[in-house]
Amino acid sequence: MGNFTKWLGAGLGFTFGGPIGAAIGFAIGSFVDGFSEDDLKQERIDYERQRNSGKSRGGNNTQSGDFEMSLLVLASIVIKSDGKIDEKELDFVRNQFVNMYGKQRANSAFKLFNGIVKKDISARQVCIQIRQHMPHASRLQLIHFLFGIAKADGFVTESEVEEIRKIAGYLYINDKDYISIKAMFYDESDNAYKILEISKSVTDAEVKKAYRKMVKKYHPDKLQDLGEEHLKGANEKFQRIQEAYDRIKKERGM
Structure with missing residues (x-):
C-alpha cells in the first residue's frame, strides 16, 4: 500500500x-x-x-x-x-x-x-x-x-x-468551444463549420481566419506542461481541426 x-x-x-x-x-x-x-x-x-x-x-x-x-x-x-x-x-x-x-x-x-x-x-x-x-x-x-x-x-x-x-x-x-468539441464526435453535414466555430455563410477569408485561430487555441504545445503522455489526445483534437478545414476548402474549391 x-x-x-x-x-x-x-x-x-x-x-x-x-x-x-x-x-x-x-x-x-x-x-x-x-x-x-x-x-x-x-x-x-x-x-x-x-x-x-x-x-x-x-x-x-x-x-x-x-x-x-x-x-x-x-x-x-x-x-x-x-x-x-x-x-x-x-x-x-x-x-x-x-x-x-x-x-x-x-x-x-x-x-x-x-x-x-x-x-x-x-x-x-x-x-x-x-x-x-x-x-x-x-x-x-x-x-x-x-x-x-x-x-x-x-x-x-x-x-x-x-x-x-x-x-x-x-x-x-463557453458554448462555442463546447459545440466545437462535441462536433468532433458526430458525422453531420455542417460539423466542419461547427468545429471551426463558424457558420456556412462566412467568406473564404473568414474561414482561413477561423482556422488560424483554432490552430492557435488547440495546438498541442499548450499541453506540454502536462507531460508527453497527454499529448496524444491533444494531437487527435488538433487533427480534427485540420480535417474540418480541409473539408471546407474542398467543398468551396478554395
Missing part, C-alpha cells in the same frame, strides 16, 4: 485536497481496510516535506497526476449519468489510460477508478477545484476525453450530453 500512495504523492498537486482528494481517499479506502482520507493527507504532507527539503523534484501547481485524477473523477460522473455503467465505456477508459500511461500506471489508475465510480460526487464542486488550478487548454482536453468516453458504446445518450454540457459550464468553457 505504501508504494501505491507514494505513486500518488509523486504525481499529484492540487488534487490531493478538496472534493477530488476526498474521492481518491474514498476509492483507496474501498480496497484497503482501515485507510482513511487523513492517511492520504499525511502522504501529501510527507511528499511536501521531501520536496521542500530537496529530496523530491519540484513541480508546478498542476501536475500530470492532477490531470489524470481529474479525468478519473469526471469520467466516473459521465459514465453514471445514464443510470448504468457500460462495460464498453469502462473498456474505453482503461484503454485510454494504458495508451497514455503504460500498463502498470494505468492499472493503478483504473483500480482507483473502480472505487471512485462507487461514490456520489458533486460535478460542480469538482469543477470548481479544477478550474482554480488548471489552464483553459487543459480543461478543453478534459471535455474532449469525456465525449470519447460517452461515444465508446457507439452512441451518446442525451443524459451524457447534458452531463458533459454541465461540466463544461462549470469549467468555464
Whole structure:
C-alpha cells in the first residue's frame, strides 16, 4: 500500500485536497481496510516535506497526476449519468489510460477508478477545484476525453450530453468551444463549420481566419506542461481541426 500512495504523492498537486482528494481517499479506502482520507493527507504532507527539503523534484501547481485524477473523477460522473455503467465505456477508459500511461500506471489508475465510480460526487464542486488550478487548454482536453468516453458504446445518450454540457459550464468553457468539441464526435453535414466555430455563410477569408485561430487555441504545445503522455489526445483534437478545414476548402474549391 505504501508504494501505491507514494505513486500518488509523486504525481499529484492540487488534487490531493478538496472534493477530488476526498474521492481518491474514498476509492483507496474501498480496497484497503482501515485507510482513511487523513492517511492520504499525511502522504501529501510527507511528499511536501521531501520536496521542500530537496529530496523530491519540484513541480508546478498542476501536475500530470492532477490531470489524470481529474479525468478519473469526471469520467466516473459521465459514465453514471445514464443510470448504468457500460462495460464498453469502462473498456474505453482503461484503454485510454494504458495508451497514455503504460500498463502498470494505468492499472493503478483504473483500480482507483473502480472505487471512485462507487461514490456520489458533486460535478460542480469538482469543477470548481479544477478550474482554480488548471489552464483553459487543459480543461478543453478534459471535455474532449469525456465525449470519447460517452461515444465508446457507439452512441451518446442525451443524459451524457447534458452531463458533459454541465461540466463544461462549470469549467468555464463557453458554448462555442463546447459545440466545437462535441462536433468532433458526430458525422453531420455542417460539423466542419461547427468545429471551426463558424457558420456556412462566412467568406473564404473568414474561414482561413477561423482556422488560424483554432490552430492557435488547440495546438498541442499548450499541453506540454502536462507531460508527453497527454499529448496524444491533444494531437487527435488538433487533427480534427485540420480535417474540418480541409473539408471546407474542398467543398468551396478554395
